[in-house]
Amino acid sequence: MRLFWIIISALSNMFTxxxxxxxxEGILRKLTAWVQSRQGPxxxxxxxxxxxxxxxxxxxxxxLPVVQQFSAxxxxxxxxxxxxxxxxxxxxxxxxxxxxxxxxxxxVLCGGATLLAGLSAGSTYSLIGVSREMMTAITLEPLxxxxxxxxxxxxxxFRLESVLDGSxxxxxxxxxxxxxxxxxLAFSLQAFVNRVPFDIGEAETEIMEGPLxxxxxxxxxxxxxxxxxxxxxxxxxxxxxxxxxGNDWRFPLGLVVFWSKVMLLVAAIxxxxxxxxxxxxxxxxxxxxxxxxxxLVALVLAVCGF
Amino acid sequence: xxxxxxxxxxxxxxxxxGAVLTLLTGRHKILSGWLAFLVTVIASGLVLYAxxxxxxxxxxxxxxxxTLPKYGFxxxxxxxxxxxxxxxxxxxxxxxxxxxxxxxxxxxxCRTVRRxxxxxxxxxxxxxxxxxxxxxLFFFFIFxxxxxxxxxxxxxxxxxxxxxxxxxxxxxxxxQIACALTLIGAICLATTSAVVGQETLPRYDFDTFSHYxxxxxxxxxxxxxxxxxxxxLGFGIKVGMWPFGPVWxxxxxxxAPSPVSALLSGVMIKxxxxxxxxxxxxxxxxxxxxxxxxxxxxxxxxxxGTITLLLGTMEALRQDQTKRLLAYSSIGQMxxxxxxxxxxxxxxxxxxxxxxxxxxxxxxxxxxxGLFKSLLFLNAGSVAQATGTQDLNQLGxxxxxxxxxxxxxxxxxxxxxxxxxxxxxxxxxNIYVSVIxxxxxxxxxxxxxxxxxxxxxxxxxxxxxxxxxxxxxxTSALVRQRAARQRLEVSWKMWLxxxxxxxxxxxxxxxxxxxxxWTQLALASSPQGLGPLLLTRTPIKDIGSSxxxxxxxxxxxxxxxxxxxxxxxxxxxxxxxxLGGAAKRRVAPWLCGYAQEHATHQYGAxxxxxxxxxxxxxxxxxxxxxxxxxxxxxxxPPDA
Numbered sequence: 044m045r046l047f048w049i050i051i052s053a054l055s056n057m058f059t060x061x062x063x064x065x066x067x068e069g070i071l072r073k074l075t076a077w078v079q080s081r082q083g084p085x086x087x088x089x090x091x092x093x094x095x096x097x098x099x100x101x102x103x104x105x106x107l108p109v110v111q112q113f114s115a116x117x118x119x120x121x122x123x124x125x126x127x128x129x130x131x132x133x134x135x136x137x138x139x140x141x142x143x144x145x146x147x148x149x150x151v152l153c154g155g156a157t158l159l160a161g162l163s164a165g166s167t168y169s170l171i172g173v174s175r176e177m178m179t180a181i182t183l184e185p186l187x188x189x190x191x192x193x194x195x196x197x198x199x200x201f202r203l204e205s206v207l208d209g210s211x212x213x214x215x216x217x218x219x220x221x222x223x224x225x226x227x228l229a230f231s232l233q234a235f236v237n238r239v240p241f242d243i244g245e246a247e248t249e250i251m252e253g254p255l256x257x258x259x260x261x262x263x264x265x266x267x268x269x270x271x272x273x274x275x276x277x278x279x280x281x282x283x284x285x286x287x288x289g290n291d292w293r294f295p296l297g298l299v300v301f302w303s304k305v306m307l308l309v310a311a312i313x314x315x316x317x318x319x320x321x322x323x324x325x326x327x328x329x330x331x332x333x334x335x336x337x338x339l340v341a342l343v344l345a346v347c348g349f
Numbered sequence: 350x351x352x353x354x355x356x357x358x359x360x361x362x363x364x365x366x367g368a369v370l371t372l373l374t375g376r377h378k379i380l381s382g383w384l385a386f387l388v389t390v391i392a393s394g395l396v397l398y399a400x401x402x403x404x405x406x407x408x409x410x411x412x413x414x415x416t417l418p419k420y421g422f423x424x425x426x427x428x429x430x431x432x433x434x435x436x437x438x439x440x441x442x443x444x445x446x447x448x449x450x451x452x453x454x455x456x457x458x459c460r461t462v463r464r465x466x467x468x469x470x471x472x473x474x475x476x477x478x479x480x481x482x483x484x485x486l487f488f489f490f491i492f493x494x495x496x497x498x499x500x501x502x503x504x505x506x507x508x509x510x511x512x513x514x515x516x517x518x519x520x521x522x523x524x525q526i527a528c529a530l531t532l533i534g535a536i537c538l539a540t541t542s543a544v545v546g547q548e549t550l551p552r553y554d555f556d557t558f559s560h561y562x563x564x565x566x567x568x569x570x571x572x573x574x575x576x577x578x579x580x581x582l583g584f585g586i587k588v589g590m591w592p593f594g595p596v597w598x599x600x601x602x603x604x605a606p607s608p609v610s611a612l613l614s615g616v617m618i619k620x621x622x623x624x625x626x627x628x629x630x631x632x633x634x635x636x637x638x639x640x641x642x643x644x645x646x647x648x649x650x651x652x653x654g655t656i657t658l659l660l661g662t663m664e665a666l667r668q669d670q671t672k673r674l675l676a677y678s679s680i681g682q683m684x685x686x687x688x689x690x691x692x693x694x695x696x697x698x699x700x701x702x703x704x705x706x707x708x709x710x711x712x713x714x715x716x717x718x719g720l721f722k723s724l725l726f727l728n729a730g731s732v733a734q735a736t737g738t739q740d741l742n743q744l745g746x747x748x749x750x751x752x753x754x755x756x757x758x759x760x761x762x763x764x765x766x767x768x769x770x771x772x773x774x775x776x777x778x779n780i781y782v783s784v785i786x787x788x789x790x791x792x793x794x795x796x797x798x799x800x801x802x803x804x805x806x807x808x809x810x811x812x813x814x815x816x817x818x819x820x821x822x823x824t825s826a827l828v829r830q831r832a833a834r835q836r837l838e839v840s841w842k843m844w845l846x847x848x849x850x851x852x853x854x855x856x857x858x859x860x861x862x863x864x865x866x867w868t869q870l871a872l873a874s875s876p877q878g879l880g881p882l883l884l885t886r887t888p889i890k891d892i893g894s895s896x897x898x899x900x901x902x903x904x905x906x907x908x909x910x911x912x913x914x915x916x917x918x919x920x921x922x923x924x925x926x927x928l929g930g931a932a933k934r935r936v937a938p939w940l941c942g943y944a945q946e947h948a949t950h951q952y953g954a955x956x957x958x959x960x961x962x963x964x965x966x967x968x969x970x971x972x973x974x975x976x977x978x979x980x981x982x983x984x985x986p987p988d989a
Contacts, residue, residue, distance in 0.1 A: 049910070050913070050917070053914055053917070054917065057917075057918065057921065094929070096929075097925070097926070097928050097929030097931065098929035098930070098931055099929070099931055100931060100932050100933075100934055101931045101932065101933045101934070102933075102934055102935075102936045103933055103934070103935050103936070104935070104936050104937060104938040104939070105938075106746050106749055106823065106824060107746075107748055107749060107821065108933075110748065110821065112926075115922075115926065116919055116922040116923045116926065117919065117922075118922075119918070119921075119922035119925070120915060120918035120919040120921070120922045121915075121918070123918035123921060123922065124911075124914050124915045124918045127914045127917075127918065128914070139892075139902070139905060140896060140905060140907040140910040141905065141907070141910070141911070142782075142904045142905050142906065144778050144781050144782065144802075144904070144906075145769055145778075145906060145911065147802065147805075148767060148768065148769050148774060148805065149769060151766075151767075151768070151805060151806060151809060152768055152769065155766075155768070155809060155813070158813050158817075159821075162813070162816075162817035162821040162822055163821045163822075164938070165745075165746070165821060165822035165823045165938075166823075166938040166939070166940070166946070167940070167950055167951060167952045168940075170817075170822065170952035170956075170957075171952060173813070173817070174952075174956065174957045174958055174959070177809075177810045177813055177957075177958065178810075178958055178960060178961050180806050180809075180810075181806045181807055181810055181961065183806075184802075184803050184805065184806035185799065185802075185803035188799055188802045188803055189799055192785055192795060192798065192799050192802070195785055195786075196785065196788055196795055199786065199789070199903060200903040200904070201782060201785075201903060201904035201905075202902070202903060202904070202905065256939070257938055257939065260929075260931045261925075261926040261927070261928075261929055261931045262926065264925070264926070264929075265922060265925065265926050268925070324960055325960045328960060328961070328964075339796075339799075342795065342796060342799060343796070345795075346788055346792045346795055346796070347792070
């Protein structure tokens with residue numbers, strides 16, 4: 044019976060994200076258009092795009108169609124799994140069955156699926172994209188890990204529902220470490236959701252979406268969908284970690300507060316993306332290395348109880 | 350009566366007899382191979398029997414087979430729980446490697462296998478011996494030398510290549526230094542013979558050391574610490590710890606034939622881990638845990654482990670040779686185990702529950718690494734045999750031609766990269782949980798843990814490159830040429846061992862609790878030293894549906910649940926992709942519409958992660974590949 048409820052709530056989380064993710068993407072596009080003084084597509088355009096792509100011809104240019112099919116499914120399934128674990132304005136579905144370390148590695152798997160896609164397509168542009176995507180992941184990973192570890196150190200627990208509840212601020216003294224990590228993650232959020240100025244692995248205008256270049260039709264729909272879901276889950280992660288105020292209010296209120304915060308965060312991401320230019324890979328890596336240095340300071344502070 | 354000790358001795362003798370037999374039949378490669386496999390089955394059967402006996406019914410008594418009391422010389426064999434775990438790992442890897450050898454050596458161009466199977470069998474026998482002997486001087490020396498010299502012979506098996514000869518010589522020198530250091534350590538601790546229980550033990554026996562250690566430590570604490578420093582250095586060289594590992598390991602492991610590389614990386618360097626556990630955890634009596642500087646040694650080992658894991662993986666990222674890449678990543682993975690042992694020592698007094706968790710993580714990762722690294726080396730061997738090269742730049746698209754090998758490699762790569770549901774994740778999970786939570790009593794440990802966790806992405810990058818460049822991407826010219834001539838997929842005799850190892854990796858990943866129960870049994874049947882301290886706490890609690898809590902519910906891992914949710918999402922994603930009923934069509938890859946795909950603009954393995962490699966190069970100040978790679982084709986790859 045318990046298992047049944049876990050599955051139901053995980054599935055409801057997944058469907059919520061699947062339904063709302065294109066809407067957020069639509070808002071993002073509209074806002075980008077406004078910032079750039081354009082009219083912009085209608086709010087529902089991402090839904091139509093996905094539907095159209097699902098019916099379009101599926102062109103296979105790689106040598107391993109099975110692996111390509113699998114990686115397209117995994118690319119959407121991995122972020123959906125994460126969505127199934129997260130508290131999205133309600134309590135986390137897998138209350139006692141998941142912890143923060145699993146979360147970190149599932150997020151690695153999300154990136155891994157795109158890499159697999161690029162590798163199995165195997166064209167030169169795909170591989171350039173794969174290489175860049177992986178390098179970004181290597182330098183980004185420590186930042187998220189340190190945010191979670193600072194939280195876990197403060198509350199002496201890895202349980203997902205405890206860590207994802209403002210744990211970085213739960214230090215014994217004034218939470219300097221939590222505030223530093225808030226800044227660090229705020230400055231790297233664009234990269235976690237693969238948006239300008241850190242969409243170096245996909246770089247549409249340069250290497251034509253890199254790993255996704257050889258994909259079309261339903262597979263491309265899955266990758267695009269995954270990209271939208273990623274935006275939602277990283278926004279949700281950020282809010283749960285650093286801005287949990289109001290998430291636990293009574294039923295409809297908590298939900299409304301949570302999703303409005305997600306919208307605001309997406310709007311912030313959009314404004315930054317619309318007003319910046321893409322960085323080069325080495326510039327981005329130096330930037331992340333600097334952030335990693337700062338978060339190391341935060342970790343030392345967290346160990347000392349600040 | 351077949352006590353565990355007798356069984357191990359019998360296995361050792363069987364290996365010796367097998368060595369003689371295979372020496373005689375060396376001209377017939379296939380006959381020799383099956384004979385060697387038969388002997389390994391017998392020896393492994395005996396050893397597994399011994400291990401099972403010890404784990405389920407507790408340790409028997411140590412048996413002295415031969416002694417010369419005047420010199421303190423004694424062949425005393427004792428199998429306890431810790432030895433049993435290592436014996437199990439040695440047998441599984443030995444069985445798969447020997448079976449794999451039959452076909453591998455049959456296809457090798459060498460004329461005779463006289464220098465192969467006898468060495469291999471003695472090597473396996475010596476490893477069985479070294480994890481069971483209690484004589485820390487003479488028989489330790491004998492088994493160590495037997496292991497080293499046979500491995501030396503195996504590494505220089507293909508001695509026509511000068512690179513291999515050099516690698517073997519380097520290996521020999523480093524192992525002799527390691528041996529000398531450990532022996533100096535043993536001599537430092539030796540006092541006089543002791544009466545323990547009803548047995549009079551010679552002065553170089555492990556139990557004598559343990560008996561006199563508190564007294565000796567009170568009198569000459571500096572001296573004892575010096576001895577431990579010698580053990581740290583000696584076993585550190587063996588496991589490939591920074592700064593010694595990169596000197597010999599990346600040259601020696603790729604030089605040997607692949608089944609031997611699997612044994613070297615899978616179990617031989619684990620004898621160093623065994624040494625670390627045996628001397629640092631099992632030597633100090635539990636009564637003197639407060640007086641002995643565990644925290645300091647823990648700090649040293651954990652910090653060295655962290656440096657090792659980071660530098661090993663960084664070097665691995667820069668390699669273009671399959672087996673060299675695997676060898677460097679072995680150094681990296683040894684770092685994780687050292688970190689776990691260090692964390693265990695640092696908190697063994699203050700927080701035994703965390704120490705037990707860290708120890709479990711370390712031991713579990715030792716076993717896991719043994720399994721997936723042998724798996725990866727066997728696969729690298731198949732690839733090298735099918736294509737005639739170890740150079741990732743010349744490989745590509747092998748998955749289409751080698752399905753079984755490709756799938757087995759994928760399992761190995763996912764396991765070593767620590768993807769959830771595979772065995773590597775389960776052991777790393779234990780290490781991370783314990784090492785981070787150790788922060789409250791040893792504040793340096795969370796820093797080490799963060800470096801180790803961030804290293805996860807780096808490991809993934811290494812194996813994305815390894816698997817991607819060899820098995821995915823486009824079919825390279827070399828592979829196409831080879832595939833036109835012959836079937837590339839290896840025969841069942843070569844893929845059966847790989848499938849077995851891959852299945853074990855999956856099984857341990859899905860049911861990590863089994864490993865936990867075995868560790869509990871092992872600790873329960875290793876009653877000496879600080880082992881019992883680790884047993885009295887039970888940090889892991891079974892919560893059904895194959896999941897478990899650690900630290901009273903503060904961390905939790907439920908593989909079955911993750912599998913369920915991931916499976917549901919995969920089905921969902923697949924369903925979505927089928928909604929539109931899109932038609933499929935094969936086309937050529939798109940290169941901006943004006944060029945056809947050509948080998949000259951393919952993206953080779955040497956191009957991966959260019960920026961990052963540049964940074965690492967500046968850090969290590971060493972060229973990525975040696976001037977003459979030990980086992981690569983003579984012609985240089987066409988440079989882009």
